[in-house]
Amino acid sequence: MKATPAQQESRSAPTSSASYDLVIRNGTIVDGLGGEPYIGDVAVADGVIAALGTAEGDAAREIDATGLLVTPGFVDLHTHYDGQAIWSDRLTPSSAHGVTTVVMGNCGVGFAPCRTADHEVLVDVMAGVEDIPGVVMTDGLPWSWETFPEYMNALEAGKRDIDVAAYLPHSPLRVYVMGQRGADREPATTEDLAKMRALAKEAVEVGALGFASSRLAFHKTESGSQIPSYDAGREEISEIAKGVVDGGGGLIQFVPDVPAGDYEPVLQTVFDVAGEVGLPVTFTLAVGNAGDPIWPGALDMVDRANAAGGEITAQLFPRPIGLIIGLELTGNPFVLYPSYRELAHLPLAERVAEMRKPEVRARILADKPGDGHPLLWMAQAWEWIFPLGEEPNYEPDRSSSILARARARGVSPMEEAYDRVLDDDGHAMLLVALSNFENNSLDTVGELIGRDGIVLGLGDGGAHYGMICDASFPTFMLAYWARDRATGRHPVADVVRELTSVPTRVAGLGDRGRIAIGYKADLNVIDHAALRLHKPVIAHDLPAGGRRLDQTADGYVATIVSGEVIATNGTPTDARPGKLVRGRR
Incomplete structure (x- = not known):
């Protein structure tokens, strides 16, 4: 009681x-x-x-x-509170779920270093990659810094509920050194590389935990371009890593292009560079829902690197990596349709009233999608889209998918999705299980939790404000994996270890993450x-x-x-x- x-x-x-x-x-x-x-x-x-x-x-x-x-207190190694930590004194949802330390600057995106002339470039990057509206950043950030040390001072001057740590993000670094050439992803010159190395050294000396980069094709700017770090070559990664070593050492965080299936060469390059300079690496791992699994190959690479003396961890999210879609959010199944876009500006009640008209319904359902962000195309992955109830189910049964419900009704998936987004007068939310839902279950994820070379993370708090709400994963771990799941449960002590001492070891934050005298x-x-x-x-x-999406817990x-x-x-x-x-x- x-x-x-x-x-x-x-x-x-x-x-x-x-x-x-x-x-x-x-x-x-x-x-x-x-x-x-x-x-x-x-x-x-x-x-x-x-x-x-x-x-x-x-x-x-x-x-x-x-x-x-x-x-x-729990630790999330993968967040994007780079802006929220400046404009807010509460880092929710994370702090509402027992998280007491967050690491930001992930995916190589952030707000420093940055010259005044490049503010719009970084806003474009963050708006596209992390779904943070541009006006939020232009109104919410004072831009009282230019260098990374000045940004760290701005963070230190603020008051907030939980602790923050930061990586030096690759894309701002590249633009700061190279200007438009960096934004256009031109190769770095010898002079550029020397400047990046020096700035990486400076960042670590003032407290950066390391540096972060991304090669994920989905990471595009709001204007539709690949992010500045996307084409960075081995020599550039190597020189920045050497700068981290010059400054005293740190962690390399990397997002490979796993969905494209060609992650191995680039990921191996990062592993090789880290081995040469003696730095640890943590990278994003996803388990595909269908098709030939690619995660075993990635973990084989981790095992080989660690057997050779490396320090490599794959970051795993303990439930489906998912979008939340609906008429009030960034994405819904019809958001790319011109006929829907004609209505998108209307207040929700008026939009719902229009969409309930038979002629409007027929026009939207007969339409074809236009161009848009790659993630928005996932809002029609009917087999992996599920209604999200008041008690959210993150391992839903296959029979509750939009595809299965449509077949049971004898209608098209588009018709079923249309009706579902109108539920609750348009306030309904749907979960798109993008990955980690292999064979329509979390069995594979459950087997990987606690494995050597795996660390939990990817809460993504502070970003994807209208698309993702995954910062609640510590609560899910304790409630579902340590209590409610019928099979494959994990002991409470093991779950707590995976949320505390394991991520602190990976990040090098040895003063926290355990209950012991002096900690x-x-x-x-x-x-x-x-x-x-x-x-x-x-x-x-x-x-x-x-x-933004927020989520609480009892x-x-x-x-x-x-x-x-x-x-x-x-x-x-x-x-x-x-x-x-x-x-x-």
């Missing part, structure tokens, strides 16, 4: 005689290393864990965790039995009134960053202890 807030927590005024700032009493401690959970206290002083087991003495604040899990007091108190994901909602809280009794409680029972406090993490530790 869930405890009331009064039962969970007691406070007393801080006194000079208080032994601790915070004590979490009688919880089931899950240490983050995979150890057997045990009952005990966790005491915090000066932002670090000061005592474990039985905490004698009083505290300025106490939480009764009887019957509750106490875990380290950073980033913690969660969780009612595991009550843990529940809510359906994503649309919030209009971005700069310039921009809209079951988080308290989330704590550096010993300060940032949320209780899903309600944020006024505490903003989040810091910029400068460098590996």
Whole structure:
């Protein structure tokens, strides 16, 4: 039975005689290393864990965790809060799901370094790759920096709920050094390479965790071009990597073009460069839904590289990598159709009324799609599109797909999709399971979770505001993989390890991710039995009134960053202890 807030927590005024700032009493401690959970206290002083087991003495604040899990704070290695960390003091959805540290600058995109003349170039990149409306960035960012060190200073000056760390992103670096030549993906000259190496060294010296790049063909600018890093050759990757080494070392984050099937040569190049200079690599791995699987080949490459002394990890998302589509969002099955676009500007209620007219329905269903972002074409992958209910199902049965429902009704998939987007007066949402849903199940993903060479990530918080809401994956891990799934369940201790000490090891953040004396007091108190994901909602809280997908959960009794409680029972406090993490530790 869930405890009331009064039962969970007691406070007393801080006194000079208080032994601790915070004590979490009688919880089931899950240490983050995979150890057997045990009952005990966790005491915090000066932002670090000061005592474990039985905490004698009083505290300025106490939480009764009887019957509750106490875990380290979770870490997401793949986010895009580069902008949100500037304009907002809360990094939701991530911080609503027990995440206390996020790493941004992924996919080689971001906002620094950047000259004033190139602001529009980076806005174009981020709008296309990460679905952040241009007006949100132009209104929400002060652009008070030019260099990467100045951007880091801007991050450090802000207040926020959780900690942030950053990579040096490849595309801004390339444009900063090469100008329009970099945006046009021209080969870098010897002089260009020397400048990139020097700037990479500078970035690591001021706290970058490494550098990030992408070769994914889907990563296009809003104007339709490939991103600046797309054609970068081996020598360019090598010189930037050498700059990271010059600055003290770090991690290479890379997105290969796995969907194209020709990822191996480029990925092997990155592995070879990393081996030559002695840097670790983490890269995005996806499991295809159908066809010949390509993930075994990628993991064979990881195993060979690691057997030869490398440090390579494949980042895996623990449920389908999916789009959320609907009439209120960036994508829907008809968004590329000229006949729908004639209505797209209308307020939702008026648009729904028009779409319910038989003649409008007939015109849209008879239309043909025009040009658009590659991801928007996935909004017609009928076999992998499913209605998303109030309790979102991320492993839906094949029979509930748009294709199966259409066959059962004796209509076309387009007709079925048309009717479904009009459900709930146009507020309905559909899940497009882009990948990780091999054979219409998560069995393969479940087998890969916890495997050597695999690390969880890819929450993508801070990006894809109108298309993706995946930052809730830690809640899904604990609720589904550690509790609800009928087969292939993972022990709670293992799941917590995969959300904490494993990503911190990969990122080089050795001061957190475990419950042990002397470690950073980033913690969660969780009612595991009550843990529940809510359906994503649309919030209009971005700069310039921009809209984004958000998602909350039940079951988080308290989330704590550096010993300060940032949320209780899903309600944020006024505490903003989040810091910029400068460098590996």
